[in-house]
Each structure stands twice: as C-alpha cells, then as structure tokens.
Amino acid sequence: MTDGEDPVVLVVEDERDLADSFAALLDGDYSVRVAYDARAAVDLYDETVDVALLDRHMPGPSGDEVLQHIRDEPGDCGVGMLTAVDPAPDIADMAFDEYILKPASRNELTSLVESLLRRTTCDEALRRHYRLTNKIALLEEHLEPAELSASEEYQRLQAELADIDRTASEAVAELDSEDVGAILHSDSEP
Structure with a gap:
C-alpha cells in the first residue's frame, strides 16, 4: 500500500451475488478487485494487493490453490479465508492469516480487512505467531477434544507455537536495561 492510496482488497468468491455484496460493503474504504473464480484471481493478483479474501471451494482450481499462488508471488499480502468450509486439521499447512466462516457482516468484513492490514506491518515471526494461534483456536473451536488429541497436525501446530514462544x-530475557531503553526510545520517535 502506498501513502495516500486506498488499500487494495482482492475478493475471490464464485457466488457472484455474494462476491458483489462483499465488494459493495468494502467499496469506498478500499480499492476492491473481484474475481469470480480462481483463474481470474490469479490474473488480478499482483504485489499491489494488500489483502485477499478467498473462498476455499470453487469450481476448478480452489481457493487453497489461489492462496498458494499468492504466497509464491512477490508481495506482502494478508490473506483471509472467507468460506463456508468448517476448519479441519488440513488447515495446518495452509499459509492464511485468518479464517472466517460465512456469512460475514459489514463489521466482521471490515474488521477482518483492518486486522490483515495491520499484520502486514509486522515482522514475519509475529505474523507466523498470529497464523499459528489462529489455526489452533479454530481447531479447538470446531473439533472435539478426542479429535484434537488424535490430530498430528494439531500437535505439530502447538509444538511450533511453543518453540516461537x-x-x-529467551530473547527478551537477554535484553538488558540499555536495550529496553533503546527500543522504547526508538518507538517514541516520529
């Protein structure tokens, strides 16, 4: 996103009425591009896209494949899966930032976009932390405890999060008072 320009949001949804509804809700606050299938999404995506909202299941290539394309291309796009597909352990290896079940209200949609925009300013380690905690919370909300304890993907996500934490x-413990002062001073400067 360049200064003075509206952030660019790519909405990828195969149900035209729903895609147009999402675009209408976001239009005015953001520059919105709409793709009704994965092929169009790939054509519309470039490094100027700040946020992509993807449906998972579409005819032809899926939203999962669009997600992989976005992550393989240059750019620092925040990705929200906006879908009717309940999360399952298969989300463990997907590189999305947020996962929201449809339908979504205007407030939910704009909150999602704003959250994704804020995250694009974070370093990769913090973004990875956000992704992991989001996936863990989704699985805990949608799976039974027995399913969670049997899921290798869920256990792996928890181990990755524990490693990051x-x-x-350890990094914070190694900081001395001069380091903390320098960090606080640099954050308060314009």
Whole structure:
C-alpha cells in the first residue's frame, strides 16, 4: 500500500451475488478487485494487493490453490479465508492469516480487512505467531477434544507455537536495561 492510496482488497468468491455484496460493503474504504473464480484471481493478483479474501471451494482450481499462488508471488499480502468450509486439521499447512466462516457482516468484513492490514506491518515471526494461534483456536473451536488429541497436525501446530514462544522469551530475557531503553526510545520517535 502506498501513502495516500486506498488499500487494495482482492475478493475471490464464485457466488457472484455474494462476491458483489462483499465488494459493495468494502467499496469506498478500499480499492476492491473481484474475481469470480480462481483463474481470474490469479490474473488480478499482483504485489499491489494488500489483502485477499478467498473462498476455499470453487469450481476448478480452489481457493487453497489461489492462496498458494499468492504466497509464491512477490508481495506482502494478508490473506483471509472467507468460506463456508468448517476448519479441519488440513488447515495446518495452509499459509492464511485468518479464517472466517460465512456469512460475514459489514463489521466482521471490515474488521477482518483492518486486522490483515495491520499484520502486514509486522515482522514475519509475529505474523507466523498470529497464523499459528489462529489455526489452533479454530481447531479447538470446531473439533472435539478426542479429535484434537488424535490430530498430528494439531500437535505439530502447538509444538511450533511453543518453540516461537520459547525463542521470544529467551530473547527478551537477554535484553538488558540499555536495550529496553533503546527500543522504547526508538518507538517514541516520529
């Protein structure tokens, strides 16, 4: 996103009325591009896209494949899966930032876009932390405890999150008062 320009949001949804509804809800606050299938999404995506909202299941290539295309291309796009597909352990390896079940209100949609825009300013380690905590919370909300304990994907996500938390704790513990002062001082400067 360049200064002075509206953030660019790519809406990918095969149900035209729903896609147009999402676009209408976002139009005015954002520059919105709409794709009604995965092929059009790939054509419309470039590094100027700040946020992509993807449906998972569409005829032809899926939203999962569009997600992979976005992650393989240059750019720092925040991706929200906006779908009717309940999350399952298969989400563990998907590189989305948020996962929201349809339908979504205007407030939910704009909140999702704003959250994704804020995250694009974070470093990759923090974005990875957000992704992992989001996936864990989704699985905990939609799966039974027995399913969670049997899921290798869920256990792997928890181990990855614990590693990130441990590394962050160790880094913070190594900071001395001068480091903390320098960090606080640099954040307060314009």
